[in-house]
Amino acid sequence: MDNVRIGIIGVGGMGSAHANSMKDVPRATLTAICDIDEAVCAAKAEAFGVPGFTKHTELLDSDLVDAVIVATPHYFHPPIAIDAWSRGMHVLSEKPISVTVKAADEMIAAWRKSGLKFSVMYQMRTEAIYIEAKRIIDSGALGEIYRTCMVMGWYRSQAYYDSGGWRATWTGEGGGVLINQAPHLLDIFTWLAGLPAAIHGEVRTNLHDIEVEDEAFAVLTYPNGAHGYLYTSTTEAPEAHLIEISGDKGKLRIQDGKIRLWTVDTPVRQHNRESEEMWSSPRGTEVAVDLRETDSGHRAITANFVRAILDGEPLIAPGEEGLNAMEMINGMILSGKTGEKVSVPVDRDRYEALLAELRASSQGKSRLREQRVTDPQHQ
Numbered sequence: 607m608d609n610v611r612i613g614i615i616g617v618g619g620m621g622s623a624h625a626n627s628m629k630d631v632p633r634a635t636l637t638a639i640c641d642i643d644e645a646v647c648a649a650k651a652e653a654f655g656v657p658g659f660t661k662h663t664e665l666l667d668s669d670l671v672d673a674v675i676v677a678t679p680h681y682f683h684p685p686i687a688i689d690a691w692s693r694g695m696h697v698l699s700e701k702p703i704s705v706t707v708k709a710a711d712e713m714i715a716a717w718r719k720s721g722l723k724f725s726v727m728y729q730m731r732t733e734a735i736y737i738e739a740k741r742i743i744d745s746g747a748l749g750e751i752y753r754t755c756m757v758m759g760w761y762r763s764q765a766y767y768d769s770g771g772w773r774a775t776w777t778g779e780g781g782g783v784l785i786n787q788a789p790h791l792l793d794i795f796t797w798l799a800g801l802p803a804a805i806h807g808e809v810r811t812n813l814h815d816i817e818v819e820d821e822a823f824a825v826l827t828y829p830n831g832a833h834g835y836l837y838t839s840t841t842e843a844p845e846a847h848l849i850e851i852s853g854d855k856g857k858l859r860i861q862d863g864k865i866r867l868w869t870v871d872t873p874v875r876q877h878n879r880e881s882e883e884m885w886s887s888p889r890g891t892e893v894a895v896d897l898r899e900t901d902s903g904h905r906a907i908t909a910n911f912v913r914a915i916l917d918g919e920p921l922i923a924p925g926e927e928g929l930n931a932m933e934m935i936n937g938m939i940l941s942g943k944t945g946e947k948v949s950v951p952v953d954r955d956r957y958e959a960l961l962a963e964l965r966a967s968s969q970g971k972s973r974l975r976e977q978r979v980t981d982p983q984h985q
């Protein structure tokens with residue numbers, strides 16, 4: 607095979623953006639689309655000049671595709687991916703890979719059996735600052751990690767929440783800011799600092815007329831006893847992005863698109879043990895961080911997925927690593943709803959039981975003004 611025939615399942619805002627950018631992905635061709643909504647399916651099939659299907663199984667059985675991008679609401683990612691692998695097709699899933707850790711486990715188990723490719727659209731992994739941050743941490747430059755911090759304050763309007771019946775409902779989406787906006791930075795945060803062993807969180811609905819959380823915060827405890835602090839919301843403008851990781855030998859801060867690194871002349875633990883001066887402390891120096899130009903964004907993840915299929919290139923965002931963000935999302939909701947500090951890995955059955963209760967209590971949408979508009983940042 608020297609070209610990958612790609613089908614896109616779910617051609618709303620994000621799926622349409624993927625379809626539009628397919629012409630710029632080398633050795634890939636958009637050959638079919640699927641959307642459960644008949645009118646959307648017909649309009650997009652005409653717009654992209656490819657056959658359209660209203661059932662994903664019809665697309666998978668059409669013999670038209672080698673791989674699929676799944677860009678439906680999150681609950682459908684695991685079952686559609688599992689159907690694709692069972693028919694021999696590679697899968698690039700939109701984020702998050704699922705709504706629950708249990709569904710993610712099932713998805714990963716099915717992928718392992720298939721021997722096919724599984725990638726997830728965590729396109730922030732292609733940005734130079736995060737690639738460099740990962741290289742710095744993996745090099746051991748920070749030493750043992752003592753503290754982490756993640757702040758992701760975003761803004762979403764009520765009109766955004768009213769734009770789709772599935773959005774911000776327990777039955778349609780399975781969470782709020784944690785499952786929709788935060789997964790990107792949660793993926794980077796856990797990619798860099800690893801998973802905590804425990805999460806003590808709170809979730810609340812602060813600003814919007816929605817039934818799920820638009821604000822969440824937590825204290826994290828890591829396996830080595832280190833602590834972390836996490837805050838995320840869709841109630842903040844201008845937006846804020848911060849990841850800070852502080853260790854025995856230095857500190858890394860990524861804030862609003864910039865990366866800064868400091869190292870100390872003596873590791874903190876060693877200084878504490880050896881120094882006899884009352885007011886001394888390890889001296890920190892800022893170190894310049896060189897950023898390499900990268901091919902970034904959604905298209906870069908799709909292009910890497912295609913090269914992984916054709917050339918065996920390692921995936922930038924392997925699908926199974928999508929489980930990390932799920933542990934954080936489910937852990938924070940479970941802790942916030944029960945008031946308990948919860949362990950990671952999250953108790954699968956307990957989270958399923960909680961979500962079943964939340965789904966049963968769902969009121970659905972009191973106001974719906976449907977729009978399928980691609981986020982201008984993603985066009």
Ligand SMILES: NC(=O)c1ccc[n+]([C@@H]2O[C@H](COP(=O)([O-])OP(=O)(O)OC[C@H]3O[C@@H](n4cnc5c(N)ncnc54)[C@H](O)[C@@H]3O)[C@@H](O)[C@H]2O)c1
Nearest residue numbers: 616617618619620641642643677678680700701727770978
């Ligand atoms: N990676 C990113 O930067 C990014 C950005 C936005 C959205 N997303 C993800 O993309 C997914 C879709 O979000 P969106 O904003 O495009 O939503 P959307 O509502 O605009 O589009 C979803 C589309 O899927 C269709 N659909 C629903 N169920 C289906 C099914 N079972 N089979 C086929 N089609 C189905 C709907 O009719 C709709 O057209 C979500 O999981 C979201 O988290 C990712």
